[in-house]
Each structure stands twice: as structure tokens, then as C-alpha cells.
Amino acid sequence: MISKTSAIVVRIRHWSQTSHMVTWLTPNHGLITTSVKGACRPKSAFLGQYDLAYTCEMLYYTREYGGVHPLRECTPLQLREPLRHNWRAGTAASYYCDMAASVTLPMQDTSPIYHLLETALDHACNHNPRIGHLLAYEISMLHHLGLQPDLTPCPTCHTPDLKWIRFSLASGRILCAHASPVALTEPAITLHRDVIAAIRATPTTTNEWQLPSDDNIALGIRRFLGMFIRYHLDLSVAARRVAYELLSAANQQ
Ligand SMILES: [Zn+2]
Structure with a gap:
């Protein structure tokens, strides 16, 4: 079965020389890990389609017993460019994504946490992040x-x-x-x-x-x-x- 959802990239790791394991936070299905074969090949259809803290619309093949789902298609909806240019914003965004990935599970209703991460990443794009913002994020996360x-x-x-x-x-x-x-x-x-x-x-x-x-x-x-x-x-x-x-x-x- 193919499923479609909006999702935020919270982790990317290399899986082979040319492939990625990408972990996403979704509003309604919790954390989803997808395999992206050949992601780093020059002609890959996925080149530039995802990066840490992007919000994307993605299609994936649902595996019945959970685990890793092959990614079928991915279209970026929010690139959040300031996170690539302002290192303070990039630092805060990495931490926001890491914390969100650490406190959520697959198949969980994570809509409040998804919404918090989404707005915190947008906030990091528009404000120069400081320690107080990390503290406010942690307090908000504990609340949610x-x-x-x-x-x-x-x-x-x-x-x-x-x-x-x-x-x-x-x-x-x-x-x-x-x-x-x-x-x-x-x-x-x-x-x-x-x-x-x-x-x-x-x-x-x-x-x-x-x-x-x-x-x-x-x-x-x-x-x-x-x-x-x-x-x-x-x-x-x-x-x-x-x-x-x-x-x-x-x-x-
Ligand atoms: Zn007392």
C-alpha cells in the first residue's frame, strides 16, 4: 500500500555509499523511517527534494509490520532556507529535530509535537535563536x-x-x-x-x-x-x- 503524508525531516543518515535512511515526523503516524536507495547518485530523483528540517509531502510504501518503508516520491513544501545560512538558526533547528525524534515513536498520534516542531523551525528562521529559545522549546515539548x-x-x-x-x-x-x-x-x-x-x-x-x-x-x-x-x-x-x-x-x- 502507498501512503501519503506531510512530514518534517528529523534525521538523515547514510545507509550505504549512495543511499540514505531518512526519519520523518508526521502529524498522524508518528515517526516514520524511509529508505532512499541511490539518494546520492547524480541522477537521483530525490536530489534536493529533502534535507534536515524541510517539510515535505511524501509518498511511501507502507510495510505491514512497521520498520523501514521505501520512499516513493517526495516534494519539498517548506525549505526553510535561513537554517542553511545562519548557523545559530541551524544549530537550534538541529536540536529541535533531534529532540522531537527522540521523544516520539512510530504509529503515534504526534500532531501537537509535529505542530510545535513546525512552528519552532519557522521561529528559528525568523529570529536569531538564543539559549532562551531552546529553553522555551524544551518547556513547550514537556507540556505537549x-x-x-x-x-x-x-x-x-x-x-x-x-x-x-x-x-x-x-x-x-x-x-x-x-x-x-x-x-x-x-x-x-x-x-x-x-x-x-x-x-x-x-x-x-x-x-x-x-x-x-x-x-x-x-x-x-x-x-x-x-x-x-x-x-x-x-x-x-x-x-x-x-x-x-x-x-x-x-x-x-
Ligand atoms: Zn505545604
């Missing part, structure tokens, strides 16, 4: 995955004079004297209340993203999300670190 940390303070225990607040990574919520006895034995980290307030105030739609007002708060959010994501998601720590380090260097220019 239903994994957002519950950072609601306790009205009794977390009085305004209390600057440092304990947070359980395992249960994903703030701890106080009213937490369950089990939660109180879980490993906890300490967060500054300004970091908590900044994460809570971060919008989860790209057109409302704002940068953290203060570098220390941005660093606090980055450390917290790093620990939280490592605990809850299977994501490459190295890819995350590279993206943040490149954009930190860019911020200083």
Missing part, C-alpha cells in the same frame, strides 16, 4: 508530552521569604511538609523561587516565546531542565550540551 513539572508552590509552606524550594524529580512536583511520606524520601533538588516563577511564566506556543530576563535565571532553568529531561526522557545529553554551548558562544558575539 504531558510531562511538564508541577511547579505550583504550597500556599502554606512556600511563603514569599522562602527563596529555595525542594523539588522531586521522580514525582515531578514541588515538595513541602504536606507531601506524601513516599515523596519525601525521593531524591530532591533545590530550585530558586525565581527560576520556578520563570518556568511557570514561559508560554508554550512559539509565537509567545520570550527570553528569560536574567542570565542567572536562564542558567537555573537550563540546569533544572537538564536534570528533569535526563530523568524522564531518553535524549542524547551530548547533543543538548553541544546546542547550548554553541548558542552560548553566539550570545557573546
Whole structure:
């Protein structure tokens, strides 16, 4: 059977001297991996038809038991050219694609994540990406995955004079004297209340993203999300670190 869908290229890897394995994020079928035989041959019909972060319309032969599907046709719909010229935008886009590919599965309804990735890539084309954008993307992604940390303070225990607040990574919520006895034995980290307030105030739609007002708060959010994501998601720590380090260097220019 042949299936047709719009899809964003989230990974490309060589499969032989001339062929590619291309992984796509689709709105309704989750992650799809296609084989593209002869993709790199001079006369290949696929030359220039896909690249990382392109949105394409693609036709593929559906394999009944999942796995790898041969690509039949592919037409680019959104090339996102600025990602090839502005290295900050390219860095952010690579990280956005890598994270989306790491948190989704084949045959999954991924429309909110597809939409987030699509708008985040467009955002990277039109804004010079900074660390705050990576943070906003991660917070938005956790929200769409239903994994957002519950950072609601306790009205009794977390009085305004209390600057440092304990947070359980395992249960994903703030701890106080009213937490369950089990939660109180879980490993906890300490967060500054300004970091908590900044994460809570971060919008989860790209057109409302704002940068953290203060570098220390941005660093606090980055450390917290790093620990939280490592605990809850299977994501490459190295890819995350590279993206943040490149954009930190860019911020200083
Ligand atoms: Zn309490």
C-alpha cells in the first residue's frame, strides 16, 4: 500500500555509499523511517527534494509490520532556507529535530509535537535563536508530552521569604511538609523561587516565546531542565550540551 503524508525531516543518515535512511515526523503516524536507495547518485530523483528540517509531502510504501518503508516520491513544501545560512538558526533547528525524534515513536498520534516542531523551525528562521529559545522549546515539548513539572508552590509552606524550594524529580512536583511520606524520601533538588516563577511564566506556543530576563535565571532553568529531561526522557545529553554551548558562544558575539 502507498501512503501519503506531510512530514518534517528529523534525521538523515547514510545507509550505504549512495543511499540514505531518512526519519520523518508526521502529524498522524508518528515517526516514520524511509529508505532512499541511490539518494546520492547524480541522477537521483530525490536530489534536493529533502534535507534536515524541510517539510515535505511524501509518498511511501507502507510495510505491514512497521520498520523501514521505501520512499516513493517526495516534494519539498517548506525549505526553510535561513537554517542553511545562519548557523545559530541551524544549530537550534538541529536540536529541535533531534529532540522531537527522540521523544516520539512510530504509529503515534504526534500532531501537537509535529505542530510545535513546525512552528519552532519557522521561529528559528525568523529570529536569531538564543539559549532562551531552546529553553522555551524544551518547556513547550514537556507540556505537549504531558510531562511538564508541577511547579505550583504550597500556599502554606512556600511563603514569599522562602527563596529555595525542594523539588522531586521522580514525582515531578514541588515538595513541602504536606507531601506524601513516599515523596519525601525521593531524591530532591533545590530550585530558586525565581527560576520556578520563570518556568511557570514561559508560554508554550512559539509565537509567545520570550527570553528569560536574567542570565542567572536562564542558567537555573537550563540546569533544572537538564536534570528533569535526563530523568524522564531518553535524549542524547551530548547533543543538548553541544546546542547550548554553541548558542552560548553566539550570545557573546
Ligand atoms: Zn505545604
